[in-house]
């Protein structure tokens with residue numbers, strides 16, 4: 598399995614869920630911008646599941662040397678890469694913040710996803726699971742730079758799924774609502790709308806096995822977003838969302 602954003606608790610919970618369900622991979626490739634932190638997880642899956650892994654440094658905001666990724670090959674890719682960045686209030690006019698949000702969530706990520714998509718296309722097999730966000734469904738004043746990058750990612754995944762259909766490569770878009778991870782530490786949350794990394798991993802694994810195209814974490818977010826998408830613009834623009 599190829600894992601992008603390996604230090605995400607959701608990515609690690611997903612790998613654990615797969616291994617706990619009895620899946621084994623020749624190698625789990627853990628791509629990470631903080632490889633020294635990833636080492637602990639690599640040791641954990643080695644000890645608990647006898648699962649071999651390899652840590653590959655990958656910082657999307659630095660030059661990517663595709664040669665170092667050439668030998669990475671698997672039929673399963675899980676991408677939890679993401680960057681929330683500063684809120685609109687604190688960061689809208691901070692160009693470095695804006696570039697990082699757009700880069701990590703979309704602009705710098707898509708070429709890497711394409712790199713692995715091409716490998717799967719040539720083998721005519723594989724599944725790509727990529728975490729986007731409900732934030733991409735409608736721009737809200739509180740975080741619309743992040744939302745717009747996720748909207749781009751969601752559209753990319755939709756197109757890729759369509760392009761890959763007759764090439765036997767599956768593409769699953771994962772739309773988390775709110776998950777209890779380091780990304781959301783300190784942010785106000787509603788328990789009924791919040792998934793733990795373990796719960797998120799279970800939902801994603803089930804969707805992977807049942808070959809879903811799009812999955813919400815948690816399912817209630819499908820209803821929440823249906824409502825949000827349908828609020829008329831003349832009302833929506835006045836809301837403090």
Ligand SMILES: NC(=O)c1ccc[n+]([C@@H]2O[C@H](COP(=O)([O-])OP(=O)(O)OC[C@H]3O[C@@H](n4cnc5c(N)ncnc54)[C@H](OP(=O)(O)O)[C@@H]3O)[C@@H](O)[C@H]2O)c1
Nearest residue numbers: 602603604605629630656657678679730773775776778780
């Ligand atoms: N938490 C939520 O409520 C929530 C809601 C909606 C969507 N999401 C999405 O779900 C995914 C997982 O989120 P999470 O909550 O687990 O967030 P997280 O803990 O911040 O994980 C995101 C991971 O992205 C990787 N990353 C960040 N900057 C990078 C860079 N410059 N280059 C390469 N990789 C980089 C990091 O992994 P490495 O350190 O291993 O590189 C980081 O651990 C993300 O795509 C996020 O946008 C989360």
